[in-house]
Amino acid sequence: MDHEEVLALFDRRLRRDAKADGPGVRVERDGDVVRQVGAHHDWNGVLWSDLDGATADAAITAQVRYFAALGREFEWKAYAHDRPGDLGMRLQSAGFTAGPEEAVMVARIQDLPTVVALPEGIQLRPVTDSAGVDLVADVHEQAFGTSSARLRQRLLDQLAQNSETVSMVVAMAGDLPVCAARMELNPGTEFAGLWGGGTVAAWRGRGVYRALVAHRARIAADLGYRYLQVDASDQSRPILQRLGFTVLSTTTPYVYQP
Incomplete structure (x- = not known):
């Protein structure tokens, strides 16, 4: 895999030419910035920018003003290869708060295992209602320790619209949900994205997360996608590397609260 080629493709398909990720959401271009705008529970933020030292501060100010007028908290999703090189410092100077850095990881689907090897006592339940x-949201809160209220509403919106751009699954130990994950499908691109993948503490280290990666890889392969992409935490990065994912860049969320 040519890293520079795939990174350029990723930037073009999923950032610069991004499509809205849910009903009632729109993607707008404002000069050299591409942003997504939706309701309060949707993901609002900047997906891509092409800035330099002379234009960055004015562009940041314009986006703050725009989202503040809507009363929206928003995220500037910055990547290590974005320009200017001090974009993160400029965002923090403008009042943004930086979140944890994540690794942007990609793998060719044909190189990934697609045999789903589940631990004894675990069954997979596709999410269709x-x-x-609710099970996905409950696992999210247990695994990550954060509120899932906005996530729950976004996923309900997608189901209500019969969306074909998301695939969700929950790993069940009897009646107990122990891991949940989703895959965001991007029709017209070569990429499907893996999201969630949270496992409750008592079931970590047993291969459930790996099984859900294989499950989603098999679905993506059947649908004709070429690459799987993940924003990986420090916990999931080693697992994904062993499965065949490589790091293209890093990304940091900068959040602004009006």
Whole structure:
């Protein structure tokens, strides 16, 4: 895999030419900035920018003013290869708060294992209704220790619109949800994205996360996608590297609260 070629493709398909990720959401271009705008529970933020030292501060100010007028918290999703090189420092100077850095990892689907090897006692449940969304949200809160209220509403919106751009699954130990994950499909691109992948503490280290990666890789392969992409935490990065994912860049969320 040619890293520079795939990174350029990733930037073009999923950032510069991004499509809205849910009903009622729109993607707008404002000069050299591409942003997504939706309701309060949607992901609002900057997906891509092409700035330099002379234009960055004015562009940041313009986006703060725009989202503040809407009363929206928003995220500037910055990447290590974005220009200017001090973009993160400029965002923090403008009042943004930096979140944890994540690794942008990509793998060719043909190189990934697609045999789903589940631990004994685990079964997979596809998510097709609100009860399934509740299970995903519950696992999210247990695994990551953060509120899932906005995530729950976004996923319900996608199901209500019969969206074909998301695939969700929950790993069940009897009646207990122990791991949940989703895959965001990007029609017209070569990429499907892996999100979630949270496992409750008692079931970590047993291969459930790896099984859900294989499950989603098999679905993506059947749908004709070429690459899987993940924003990986420090916990999931080693697992993904062993499966065949490589690091293209890093990304840091900078959040602004009006």
